[in-house]
Amino acid sequence: MLFSKGRIGNLELKNRFVMLPTVTNLAQDGFVSSREMEYYNRRAKDVSLVIVEASYVNKFGKFFVNQLGIDDDNKIDGLKKLSYLLHKNGAKAGIQLAMHNPKYKPVDFTREEIEGFIEDFANAAVRAKKAGFDLVELHFAHGWFVNQFLSPDTNKRTDEYGGTFEGRAKFALEILRKVKEYVPDITVICRINASDFTSDGFNIQESIKLSKMLEEDGADGLNISAGVGATAEYHISPMGLDDKPLLELIKRIKDNVNIPIIAANKLGYANDWEKILKDNVADFIGIARGLIGDPDCIAKLKEGNSEDIRYCIHCNQACLAYILKGLPVSCLMNPEVGRELEFQVKTDKSLNIAVIGGGPAGMSAAKYLAKKGHKVELFEKEDKLGGQLNVAKIPPHKEEIGRVIEYLERDLRKYNVSIHLNRKMTIEEIKDLPHDRVIIATGSVPANLNVNMDAFYWAIDVLAGKLPQGQDIIVIGGGLTGLETAEFLAQKGKNITILEAKDEVGDGIFPMIRKLIINRLKKLNVNIITKAKINHISDKKLSYNLEGVEKIQEFDDIVVAVGNKPDATFKELIDDDKYLFIGDCKEVASAVEAIREGAELSLKL
Known part of the structure; x- marks a missing residue:
């Protein structure tokens, strides 16, 4: 089924693969750059539809340093070159229309300002049409601007744009209606959260209701994701989450609407993609990081070389982490990303x-x-x-x-x-x-630990298989290696105490990864002690200062993880x-x- 034709609205698509929108930070002052053109050129040949990255519809809603813009008519010429390139490669051209400004909450805006934002989305869709795009995607997910109106934990308005579910959904629905009014012949899909995965946020029951309302108001398809800033692991899932974390929720939405569904987020391997379609969980397979790491993954599958696919390892170290730092998108496995022409030289x-x-x-x-x-x-x-x-x-x-x-x-x-x-x-x-x-x-x-002790284990040796024999283990060092070694030993039934000299453990670790590993350590009852200054070690006792007070920690073995x-x-x-x-x-x-x-x-x- 993966290579059978599909349809979204009035678009016939050559297969079931969609390149999902991912901010690249390759634009220049909001304009399409040559590097961005090469990035998409490298990835557009085999998918049926490319949805170009989140493009801000107004300056207020620009979030990333080098984000692409669609806020002014002067952007049309560059966008036209990009849509032409996508079409030349055999793909339909889509673009995601977005706003994000986390400094503000829904309650901060007047009705007139909200109406102005609705106009901004609609005018952006007009520009997309003029630039030759076949489809626009309205970004209503991930804790971005419109999602904040949808979520009860962020929308505290008491007028018609807040309160009830219908009130919270009003902004999104009015954007959709206005876009359909201004550009009735362009295909329109919406990216929505299946759930915010927050305690009081937008949940699957509300997502199903919203999906039905979007369909009634003319949406041609839905692109299903999840999570907000604090729960971003549900829309760009790292190694710590199992594959296909959203499929059950996607299926529930699919069962309640009649328009096509695009599945997203860590969808596993090629055989999983085929099963998603056969099981009627979704109509299209959305790929983002997988195409960053291996632009040829779909071609390899079509040619019968699926064993050569370079699947994403979901480290998030050079895609998400770089983008959030304001750097151009990259990839641990594929440093050619955004620099495709440089690496073609012989x-x-x-x-x-x-x-x-x-x-x-x-x-x-x-x-x-x-x-x-x-x-x-x-x-x-x-x-x-x-x-x-x-x-x-x-x-x-x-x-x-x-x-x-x-x-x-x-x-x-x-x-x-x-x-x-x-x-x-x-x-x-x-x-x-x-x-x-x-x-x-x-x-x-x-690296050396400037403390005298008779015997200890290096963390790297422990992970390589040299396990401490004792039960009570002190891990000195609360960086990534120390935390991972502690989890490794705790899972083997050891009693673990981590000693870290800094104010907190996990310094320098990407926040999403840090949150997940610390939560796992808590479940394993790992004792974490920060601000600990080691004095001396002898006779299976470790002395350390904690805010001026000497403490003694007894142990069977010590593991050192203080860096390299x-x-x-x-x-x-x-x-x-x-x-x-x-x-x-x-x-x-x-x-x-x-x-x-x-x-x-x-x-x-």
Whole structure:
């Protein structure tokens, strides 16, 4: 069914795949940029419909730094080029119309201002039509502006735009009606929450009622998502949530309307997509992150090469996290995102290049250098590739990290990289290598803890299988590795106490991930102590200061997770131009930065 034709309103669609709208931060002052054109060009060939990212209908509703705009007629020419590009690739062209300004609540606006916002949506739809788009999607979800009117926990108005469900739905319905009035021949769909997943928010019962009302007022289809800012894990679900978290709710909406439904959010694998259609849960499969990570995923499926699909691992580290920082969208697995043309360049002078280290930075460098046309050999001291990714995939809910190793290994074979395992290189051997360039990517080692103690475990060793034998375990360090190690041990029945010197644990962790892991630790009864300054450790007792008061914590074993430092084994080579240092051995960072740095190296050689 995935490749059967479908229909939304007056649009006949060539298959059941829809590219969902995802803010890219690739626009320039609200205008379509060349990078944005290439981003969509790379992804539009195989889907039946592309819904271009959330585009602000007025300046007040612009939320992201480099968000696309559809608020003025001067945007039409650029948008026209984009819709033409989508059509040229064989896709129907849609665009999402949106407002978001979390500084304000529904109660802050006069009726006249609300009527003005309705006009802004309708005028934006007129521009979309003039720019050649076949469809507009009205963004009524995710805690954005219109969703705030729908939700009882944010809409405290007492006039006709608040109070009852009908009052809270009035704004959304009037936007839809006005759009249909101004542009009666354009297909209109609405993106709505199946639930806000908040205690007093918009829920599935209200979503079903709204769906029926939207259908009655002319909506041609519904794109079903969920969650608001505080519960964003339900519309861009991370590893910590199981696949297909919304299907039951989507099915309930589907059973209550007669217009097409687009399913969204972590929909699993290709066989799951087919089953969603066969079970009549939805009419279309919406893909967002999956097309960021692998623009060819649908083509691979159609050609019978589904085993080659590079499925999203739902880390959210370079799509959602980057966008919220105001950076252009990227992807841990695909650093080419938004830079497609840069990575198409081939070398006119093939070099012999050696890469020392088979972790994420080394594997990425080897892949992209070979892809560019260089002859590459990779030397890894262990009996397998992946480096610390092999440990990162061990904690609970982190299994998907293992796919990164699989994808990179597949690409190394594809580009004929010569791989040497169990090759622990000495500095003399590296100096004797005949290669034109040598890439040093040996990663990092655990940082020292400036406390004397007789015996302890490194967190990285614990995750690799060296388990403490005792029952009462202290984990020193409340960063991501410390929290994940604590959860790993707690699930094995250990009694865990985390000691962290900072004011809170999880510093630097993406808020969505931090919230989920801390909630899981609470359920496992892990004891978390912050602002703890360690004094000394002896005789199975640890002394620490807590706000000026000495405390004693007894233990059976200690696990240290205080971060890493660059591997300095080959530091004497750092000033020689023949040797290039990348990844953690240069500066400790995340796998996103390591893979991107490895890829970017190919742009320089």
